[in-house]
Amino acid sequence: MKEHIRSIMTILKLIHQQRPYTLLLGLSSSFFKSLVAYIPLWFTSWIINVFTVHGVSQQLWELVFVLAVSILCCEGLQYILEFRLHIAVKELELQLEKNISEKVMYLAYDRLEDKDSLDMIERAKDGLSQSGGVIAMMSQFSSLLETLFTIIMSLALLLYLLQCHSSNISGIFAFFDSIWAGAIILLMLLGYICFGNYLSRSFEKAGQTFFVQNTKLSRENDYYCNEVALNSAMAKDIRIFQMQEAVLEEMEQRQKKSLKYFTIFIKRIAGLFTESVFFGNMINTIFYMLIIIKVYFHSIPIGDFVTYAGSMAKLNNAISTFPIIYTDLHMKVIYMMYYDEFLKLPDQRMQDEKAIQLNEESIITFDHVSYRYPHSESDVLKDISFTLQPRKKTAIVGQNGAGKTTLIKLLCGLYKPTSGQILIDGIPVNSSQLSALQNNFGVVFQDFTLFDGMLKDIITNQTAENEEQILAVLKQSGFEKSLQKLSVGIYTNIGIQENGVQLSGGEAQKVAIARALYANRPWVILDEPTAALDPLSEIEIYTHLNDLIKDKSAIYISHRMSSCQFCDDIIVLDKGKIIQRGTHEMLYKEQGLYQKLWNAQADYFK
Numbered sequence: 168m169k170e171h172i173r174s175i176m177t178i179l180k181l182i183h184q185q186r187p188y189t190l191l192l193g194l195s196s197s198f199f200k201s202l203v204a205y206i207p208l209w210f211t212s213w214i215i216n217v218f219t220v221h222g223v224s225q226q227l228w229e230l231v232f233v234l235a236v237s238i239l240c241c242e243g244l245q246y247i248l249e250f251r252l253h254i255a256v257k258e259l260e261l262q263l264e265k266n267i268s269e270k271v272m273y274l275a276y277d278r279l280e281d282k283d284s285l286d287m288i289e290r291a292k293d294g295l296s297q298s299g300g301v302i303a304m305m306s307q308f309s310s311l312l313e314t315l316f317t318i319i320m321s322l323a324l325l326l327y328l329l330q331c332h333s334s335n336i337s338g339i340f341a342f343f344d345s346i347w348a349g350a351i352i353l354l355m356l357l358g359y360i361c362f363g364n365y366l367s368r369s370f371e372k373a374g375q376t377f378f379v380q381n382t383k384l385s386r387e388n389d390y391y392c393n394e395v396a397l398n399s400a401m402a403k404d405i406r407i408f409q410m411q412e413a414v415l416e417e418m419e420q421r422q423k424k425s426l427k428y429f430t431i432f433i434k435r436i437a438g439l440f441t442e443s444v445f446f447g448n449m450i451n452t453i454f455y456m457l458i459i460i461k462v463y464f465h466s467i468p469i470g471d472f473v474t475y476a477g478s479m480a481k482l483n484n485a486i487s488t489f490p491i492i493y494t495d496l497h498m499k500v501i502y503m504m505y506y507d508e509f510l511k512l513p514d515q516r517m518q519d520e521k522a523i524q525l526n527e528e529s530i531i532t533f534d535h536v537s538y539r540y541p542h543s544e545s546d547v548l549k550d551i552s553f554t555l556q557p558r559k560k561t562a563i564v565g566q567n568g569a570g571k572t573t574l575i576k577l578l579c580g581l582y583k584p585t586s587g588q589i590l591i592d593g594i595p596v597n598s599s600q601l602s603a604l605q606n607n608f609g610v611v612f613q614d615f616t617l618f619d620g621m622l623k624d625i626i627t628n629q630t631a632e633n634e635e636q637i638l639a640v641l642k643q644s645g646f647e648k649s650l651q652k653l654s655v656g657i658y659t660n661i662g663i664q665e666n667g668v669q670l671s672g673g674e675a676q677k678v679a680i681a682r683a684l685y686a687n688r689p690w691v692i693l694d695e696p697t698a699a700l701d702p703l704s705e706i707e708i709y710t711h712l713n714d715l716i717k718d719k720s721a722i723y724i725s726h727r728m729s730s731c732q733f734c735d736d737i738i739v740l741d742k743g744k745i746i747q748r749g750t751h752e753m754l755y756k757e758q759g760l761y762q763k764l765w766n767a768q769a770d771y772f773k
């Protein structure tokens with residue numbers, strides 16, 4: 168129970184931090200709603216009592232008028248409160264959704280390649296949307312408060328009823344008027360509440376089991392549905408390789424499993440509801456007997472029958488639904504706890520104690536660096552040591568899977584070494600500062616992506632824009648001819664934007680190079696920068712490398728061995744180790760992998 172209350176309080180605190188007035192609105196709206204439900208009962212009792220004593224009188228008409236005005240005012244106020252609450256909850260939902268995207272973008276990059284972290288993100292997303300999401304959770308929270316207020320008010324009325332005694336009551340009925348009957352009724356209510364607690368625990372256990380079983384399936388299903396079937400980039404491969412049946416089969420298998428878990432969950436819930444209905448009816452019957460006897464023996468006026476019968480029905484209903492609402496709320500809170508747990512993950516904003524600023528003269532050293540991917544059995548990079556001198560162009564070459572891209576990601580601070588250290592100007596960068604290295608590199612990754620938007624915004628990443636500079640980098644990256652074809656030039660929308668233009672693979676690569684140059688970072692890294700370029704564009708990029716890079720330091724990864732000729736220094740990687748290093752002339756003379764790679768490509772073009 169303590170644990171329950173702690174988790175509910177955690178989520179309420181989270182909600183309060185995000186949208187401070189939401190809880191207050193929920194609280195007042197629920198209190199008001201439960202109070203309003205009693206007004207017609209009180210007035211009806213009152214009207215009957217006045218009617219039975221005075222008949223149709225002026226007092227009676229006044230009462231009817233007051234009743235009508237009160238109901239009108241209360242409902243108006245209730246409507247305003249609920250309207251405000253709905254808006255506040257919607258704002259809250261949008262804010263929480265935004266928080267997930269924000270958190271993911273600030274998380275350490277290596278977490279996004281780790282399946283455990285991906286499951287955590289999925290759980291956080293599910294936690295927000297599961298069973299209606301935060302809107303349903305807030306509505307359930309309001310219902311719980313409303314039910315609680317109803318229980319308190321009805322119990323107060325019941326206690327009042329129990330102490331209304333009559334002097335002319337006798338026989339078996341006298342028992343109903345005694346203190347013992349009151350005690351037994353209160354004990355039965357207590358039992359009913361305890362039974363409710365048992366119901367709620369069983370209900371919750373079933374729900375939680377279902378949620379955990381379903382999260383992994385839901386992530387996998389999402390992959391097949393959104394990232395495969397509905398992904399336009401995959402559409403070509405699906406059709407060419409006739410993958411439709413295989414994809415549907417994978418989805419069907421997961422859906423079958425999900426349905427099996429859901430059926431078990433629903434069966435359990437149905438059983439619990441049946442037990443609850445049985446107990447509820449028993450208690451209702453006893454309440455009616457008590458009120459009828461009290462009215463019959465004039466312990467209470469006849470009109471009060473309406474108030475007591477109505478409030479006892481409400482009490483019975485509130486007690487039977489309280490555990491269900493509570494459990495449902497707690498389950499939603501548990502889902503939200505996954506969200507809270509994810510949001511509390513340390514991210515780069517918390518870790519970067521001190522930014523690291525490289526300059527054009529900085530020297531980068533890898534000192535016995537090894538790296539192993541999470542859940543992998545061996546190191547991808549093995550005890551690597553080297554120094555990168557400033558203002559030099561360094562090429563990294565090697566066969567597929569040698570570890571070139573991994574090395575670049577370590578250099579940029581996207582991964583942290585499993586062992587060894589990275590030094591800047593001889594000073595080791597501690598692991599919490601590594602991600603701060605990211606801001607020092609203008610990188611074009613092998614699998615680069617461009618953000619859909621206006622061309623100029625893609626280049627500047629919506630930082631301060633300098634049109635002259637944008638045009639200059641587009642020229643340097645070889646995009647000039649394509650730019651001339653665009654009627655509004657750098658103001659052209661790309662991708663999903665209105666009237667968005669679709670860039671070819673090569674054009675997109677040129678824009679990515681321009682983006683890296685515009686960032687004007689001290690180091691430029693190009694991982695397969697010309698893979699999608701036509702031979703003329705490729706040669707243009709390499710012959711203008713000096714102009715492009717100017718006095719910056721640069722690293723190239725390329726399988727086009729001819730590009731190495733333009734570099735001052737070449738590192739040859741093989742199976743995660745540096746096996747050769749030197750200039751093209753030096754390495755070509757050595758009987759090693761470099762010469763083999765070079766000759767293999769040269770022979771091919773003979």
Ligand SMILES: Nc1ncnc2c1ncn2[C@@H]1O[C@H](COP(=O)(O)OP(=O)(O)OP(=O)(O)O)[C@@H](O)[C@H]1O
Binds near residue numbers: 541571574
């Ligand atoms: N996220 C990952 N999790 C586990 N292993 C990975 C991951 N990314 C890469 N690897 C493995 O690490 C090894 C090195 O990959 P890397 O991409 O660094 O090679 P590369 O030299 O750049 O290859 P290529 O020339 O094909 O681009 C490969 O065997 C690859 O399978």
